[in-house]
Amino acid sequence: MHYIEKGVEVLSTLENANALGCIFAHKHDITTYLLENLTPSSYIAYAKICKSFTRHIMHSALDVRMRHLQGMSAPFQNYLEDDQELCDQLAQEEQGEPYDYSPLHSQSHHPIPVHHNILLHVYACKRCHHCHKWGHIRATCPTRPYHRLRLHK
Amino acid sequence: MYSQGYPIKTCPLTALGVDYATETITAEQQALFYSDTTFAPTIDHLLDNFCPFNLATTIYQYHFYKDTQYAIQESV
Numbered sequence: 752m753h754y755i756e757k758g759v760e761v762l763s764t765l766e767n768a769n770a771l772g773c774i775f776a777h778k779h780d781i782t783t784y785l786l787e788n789l790t791p792s793s794y795i796a797y798a799k800i801c802k803s804f805t806r807h808i809m810h811s812a813l814d815v816r817m818r819h820l821q822g823m824s825a826p827f828q829n830y831l832e833d834d835q836e837l838c839d840q841l842a843q844e845e846q847g848e849p850y851d852y853s854p855l856h857s858q859s860h861h862p863i864p865v866h867h868n869i870l871l872h873v874y875a876c877k878r879c880h881h882c883h884k885w886g887h888i889r890a891t892c893p894t895r896p897y898h899r900l901r902l903h904k
Numbered sequence: 905m906y907s908q909g910y911p912i913k914t915c916p917l918t919a920l921g922v923d924y925a926t927e928t929i930t931a932e933q934q935a936l937f938y939s940d941t942t943f944a945p946t947i948d949h950l951l952d953n954f955c956p957f958n959l960a961t962t963i964y965q966y967h968f969y970k971d972t973q974y975a976i977q978e979s980v
Binding site: 754755757758761762764765766767768769770771772773774777780781784785788789790792793794796797799800803804811813 | 918919921924927928932933934936937941945946949950954955959963965969970976
């Protein structure tokens, strides 16, 4: 009973400190780490919790000024809206069925260009140094596929 | 010797409250603070690298209380 009470007390402190806002301020870092180091099922479990929180978050864990999720940049906004779709993709892949990553399928929903076999969300807040568009990096830029071919020769 | 003779000042490491209304943490959202979930290593990574010490300490303290509570419940 003592530990339950202490746990509730600490939880109340976390609530008052907007700990969830602190954590979700680094949503992109969490997603990147999850997709690179852990299994898709862990991302699904995290995304379900994340979707239930749609209020204010902080600028960062060190800067506690508030901002609303609506005020985020466009790639981040797309990234938040597409969480459900990513969950579906990962769940389908876990069941052993290959998901169709073709550009036609994805571009109907994403304004961000799609690169084959690379999840968009990893680069959702990155900006390409080649074409200056959001959503991918120079190495995966769709406007310069010849670069990779030249490297292999 | 370094710091010899100087008074040692300490303060408790607890998360500082913010000056605006915050949302109540639901039972589902509490899972973010559990240490036995599948995504727990990610939260640990976040706390170690991006969060201030007071917040990380408070969350680790919550881990300790919950883990102890579950250990006692299992042993009973």
